[in-house]
Every structure is written in structure tokens, then in C-alpha cells.
Amino acid sequence: MAQLSDDCFAFGGPMQTVDDTVALIAARLPAVEGCETVALDSADGRVLAEDLAAPFPLPPFTNSAVDGYALAGADLPAEGEATYRIAERLQAGMASARTLGAGETVRIFTGAPMPEGADTVFMQEDVRVADDGRVVFPAGLKRGANVRPAGEDVATGSVVLPVGRILRPQDVALAAALGLTGIVVRRRVRVAVFSTGNEIVAPGAPRGPAQLFDSNRFMLGAMLRRLGCTVTDLGILADDQARIAEVLREAAAGHDLILTSGGVSTGEADHVKASVESVGTLVFWRVAIKPGRPVAMGVIDGTAFIGLPGNPVAGFVTFARIARPAILALAGARAPALVATPLRAAFAYRKKAGRREYVRVTIRRAEDGSVEAVKFPREGAGLLSSLVETDGLVELREDSVGVTPGDTVEFLPYSSLL
Template identity: 40%
Template sequence: MSIVEVSTQPSCADAGDSQSLSVEQARRAIRKALDQITDRQMVPIRDALGRVLADDCISPIDVPSHTNSAMDGYAFVGADLPTEGVREYAVVATVLAGQSTDVGCKPNECIRIMTGAPMPPGTDTVVMQEQVESLGNGRIRIDARHRVGQNVRQAGEDIAQGACVFQQGRYLRAADIGVLASLGFAELKVRRRPRVAFFSTGDELRSIGDPLGKGDVYDSNRYSLFSLLTETGVEIIDLGVVRDDRQALADAFKRASSMADVVITSGGVSVGAADYTKDILKGLGSLSFWTIAMKPGRPLTFGRLGDAMFFGLPGNPVAVMLTFHQFVQPALRYLASGNWPQTLVVEARARTALKKKPGRFEFVRGILEYGEDGRLTVGPSGKQGSGILTSMSRANCYILLDEACAGVAEGETLRVQPFSTTI
């Protein structure tokens, strides 16, 4: 009997194919196509957390604004410190934080001073109170261990007037807000947040609260995407679920692109009989329909839809989150700031062996934790099917297995991308 070979197309079951982009090639293509958002707005400093500075921030003052004591103690003229043995001094004044004094020090005199108080005229050194022996009757004694200039904060030591404190494009963190408040900024000029419109496609999708018929599923992707977009700090436009109908999809695409900087869909970008997205998009925008040598998340659509950028994500729940993390989130960060974020990657020891064929990049959902020896260890978070969303819920990292990897032995060192800074 002769053997008849079946002619097939590349699929997500393949280890890789020559027509697929690498993960890095896809990232570079996306970055090259993006334009920064330049619209600006003023916001109160209390509302600036997570926003992106639109201009360089120049300090209007010195911080500290005056030379002051870094300790509770006694202010001295450095040249009058003992060089050997011990020496007695008369305490001629006291200066508290928020106060100042015109009293100076003659030889064998010092001034009681509190943390943050301006240094008295002529003094340049503070001896902390714990290193001073009180003799009573306004006199103290110190030894020769001290050096000129110790325990004093110079005016402008932290920030000098006219210095650039933060450059434009910076995402503002809590510490940044504190720094800017210390400079007296009540309002900040920031870039407008990216506007992102998104919807799911599929006749089988039902919203929460609707009854499920045979073959129906609740639309988890919309809620995952809404949460991911919230974490990213963008303006969100949720257009719900759009049924698999050419006219409904065309109308949804037109509406979304008219109101947003970025349009995101999940589902409808593969080769299924009811996946109309490709045909519709070809008439509305300039799109690239990619297969990427990665697992999960092989199919991805990217391009321009009117004036908006477009991401067509796969329909499987895990693939939606993975492709968002690897492509969409950094793209949104770039739109907002002009900076493509550098992903934190750490090394960890494999708790178990992992099977893999060479040919594509695999993102294994993992659990990163400390072993008994204090070193980081990592292992899979459960079954790795792209529809098993609980594998993402249990995970706190991606285990990164590149295209050349042919499997991992227990105890081998792996590269890991944590989801956050805590585990």
C-alpha cells in the first residue's frame, strides 16, 4: 500500500516554522511603528502618581535650602576641635529645628543644636549628643575622635537650584512625588494617558450574569484585559462583546479607531471559518498578520486602523495575557513615555525537569520562590494549556525557554521574568 502524505499548514502544534517571526523580531517591528503621544495636561501633584512627565523638571530651590545639622548634638568651629585628649566647652546658646540664631562661637564655646536647625554663624561641625559628656552648669566635654565638617548637611547637597531633577518621559513614583513636593510643585505638566478601546469577538461569549447555553462560555478575556490595562495606567474604553458578524465587526472597528490611540481585540485572528477579522481589517487599515515562534500566543495581528494602532490578540485566555505582557504593555509604555521598558529577568534553579523541543520561544507559567538554602527556585504552576487560566492565577513569573532550548534538567539554572517585585 502506498503512503499518501497529507499536505498541512503551519500550526501552533509545530515546534517552529520558517515563516514565523521571533519574539524579538516582533518587538522590534512594533516599536518601529509606534509614535509617542505628545499631548500634555496639567494635573495636581496628588494626581500625578503613575503619570509621565511632559517636560524636564528643574529645581527652583536648593534642597536643603540652608546648611543644617544632621544630628541632635552640639555645633562647633572645626578649627577649635581637640586634636588630642579631651577638652571642655561652654554651651552659649540653643537652636531648634525651624529656628535660627545669630550667636557665634568663640574659642572653647559651642551651641546646642537639633536635627534640621540651621548651622550658627562660623560653625561647621556637629558632634552628636551621644558622644558628648555633660558636666552640668552649661558645660560639656568631648574627646579627639571628631573630624571637621561631620554631621552637617550642606545647602543644595541633595538638589541644587537649577538642576534637572527628573527628565521628561519619567513615570512618576511615590518617592518622586515626595521629591517634587519638597521643591514646592503644586501642579505638574504630564503627557496625556494613552486611550485604549478593546472588545472581544465570538458568538459563544456571554457576559457575566447571562445564562450559558450549550457551547457558551463567559468572556474572561475582557476582564483580564480590563485589569491589565488598569495596571498599565491608560484610559480604558470597554466596547464589550461583538458577535461574529461582518457588519457588526466592521462597525466596532470603525467606532473603536475613532475614539482611541490603540484598539485591542481578543479572538478572531486565526484561520477559523467564522474568523472574519482578517478580511475586515484588510479594508480598514494597514495590518500585518503574524505568526510568532512562541508558545502560547502564536497568532498576532498588529498594525494601524485609521489613526489608531491595532493589536489583535489570540482568543485563548492565557495567550491573551501573555501577548499583552510581552508586546502590548511595553508598546503602551512607549506610547506614553517614549521609553521601551527593560524587563526584569532573574536566574533561578529548576525544581523539576521541563520538556521542550527547539524551534520556538516558550513562556512557561511558573512559581518562583526561595529554597531552603536561600536561593531562588522555580517550577511550573500546573498544566500549561493555553486555555488553563488558573495556571496564570497560580503563577508569579514566566520561565523563559528560548528557541534553542531542547529541554531542562532538574537543578539547571533558568532565566525567569517575575510578574512583580515580590514573590
């Protein structure tokens, strides 16, 4: 586990921007220790632990890019037509043992190695076969046409996948093309998650008239697993400060991060706050974000603690914009750039300058063919339906004071946040 100092989350200002918060997290959270080698079929989604360099070029040999006829560039017809004898037939997976002579051509298929002496390929549809079986080529083809040189895709020794890459299917394919059977990756980040409160019960349990079923714990667990974490679900803890403190200390011993939602505000019923302070250190980050504040960051026996807001929408947004970068930092991952898509707004919205706000929207095609964002019709950070029935978030930056219909806004699909 990464052993954090008690003051690693300390900051100097009363209010932080989202960008400053993410930068601070990336600078102060070290990657977890430990690596393992996984088979290719288990590598998708894992974090690469070291640069992966190409042991040989791709393609490893010069080959034909088309089905056609190979010949020497020096033997191309200068003008008019020229006739050539077919000396050999090469399919993919076959190699020629002869050197091509003047006036000769090789019937070759896509992917087959170029024969010695040949450097150009006529596409089969651009030639004609004479009655005597010889091939007639027209003039005008450029030397080197329709050939894939060795190393065209990847050069020997080049870094094809950098350390910290979150591996994708196409990355796994490249590793396989280089003949690898296993990839060295970071071990998974271990995260403990629990809910607190006498007012919530687990789905399937009897629910009292003043109680709610616990939903945040399942949402956070699913989001963590999408980031490749190993999740320990500690269930629901009653409003008992001593018991919560005991669980926090036990969880710190075997995890890299403890993640909760709710119970970390300054109210007298917020037992998580007092419990964390009794066994570790706690800092409230007044992040200029809506929905979302406050977010609690802390350290318990060298293990990171993040306390998210209890309202589900606020918990979702702060996980995506604050907890996710922290988890990627612990994983040793290079966080993918979060690039918003510009769309036309089909709604009006007012906000305060100086904070980042996120508006839940649905995407639709307007009558004029433009793609536009439609705001969810109801407000409220407790509306789970607003996350289910929308496609993503419109991000309104700190200098914005609102939106009028027709404005260009920045759209973040949920797929980019999970």
C-alpha cells in the first residue's frame, strides 16, 4: 500500500477550483506498490507498469498490400504496355526462394512477403492476362506502389505502449502482434466502501416507514470496478462513532483507499467526520463545484480516505471529477484527457460565477439537423432518475454565469466519466 503522510491533502486556500483539486491530487498521491504479469486475455483495463517496446518491427517483413502482381520497379513499363512472364505464385504465409528476373512477375496475394528483387505491385484489376498466360501491365504505376515496408507500422525498439496506459482492446492486440503472451501491470487498487446511517437499510431487508434503501454504496462499487479496483463492501454501519472508528482503522490496514458517501458534513449527526478525526486526519476540501461540496479527504494510518456527499447526484459528480482522478493516481495510471464535446443548448440556466457546475442533459437531434442538449426538467441532487434518464453532463466553467438557448455548451457523456 502507498503510505501517505497525514498532511498530504492539506491546501492553503479557502476555496479550490476543480482543476486545481485534480492537479493537487495527481501531485500528492503516489501509485500503489506491486506489479504482476497477466495473460493477454486478462489485460484489458489494467494499468501498464512499464514501457512496452517493440522487440521487432511491424510488419516484420515487406509484403504486398493488395492482391496483384509483384515486379521490380526498374522493370516497370516506361510507356505503352509490356508483357511479363508469371514466375511464381505467392499466397500469404508463403515465402519465395528465388530472385525475380527482368521481364518476370510474381502472382502475389495480400500479406505475402515480397520476393527478392521486387518492390512494386500492380493491383490485379489494373492488368490483363493474355491468351498465352502472360500478364500485360500498363505504364504509369509509381515505383513502390501497393507495398507495405517492414517497420511501416512499428519500428524495432520504439515504445508502443507507455507506462501508465490503461490498456484497451487495441493495445492488447498490438501486444499480441508483437508475440507477447503476458503484460506487466500494476496491481489493482484495493478500496473499502461502506454506508452509514440508521435511516438506510440494504435492498431486500425490511424497510421502516422512515428508512430508505441504500443505493450510493452500489453505485460507488460499480464505478470503482469500472476503474479496475478490487472492492471490499463493508455494508451499512449504524450511527455509532466508536464502531465506525473501529471499522475505519481495520479497513486502513488492508486497503489503499476508504470511500464513503454522506456523514462527513459538520452537523452533529455526521458521525463519519468525528470517527475519521478520532483515528486519523481529515481535511474538508471546499471545492467550487455544484452539485458536490463538501468533499472530505483524509489519511488513516497511511491510507487515503475520501468522503463524498450523500445525495446521489452529488456523489456521482464528485466521484467522477474528484475521486476518479485520485483512484487513477493510486493506480499509477495516466488519466485520459477529459475532452468535452461542443453542443447547442436547448435550455436556459443561471449560475454563480466562480464555481464549476454540472447540468444533467439528454442529447437529441433538432429539426435543423443540429445536435442539442436538453436539460433534465427537475432540479435536485437527490434525483436518481436524473442520472438514469439523461446522457451526460454539461460542464459550465467558473467564468460562466449561465446559458441561454442556442449557446454552445461543453458536453461530457457518462461514458467519459466512468
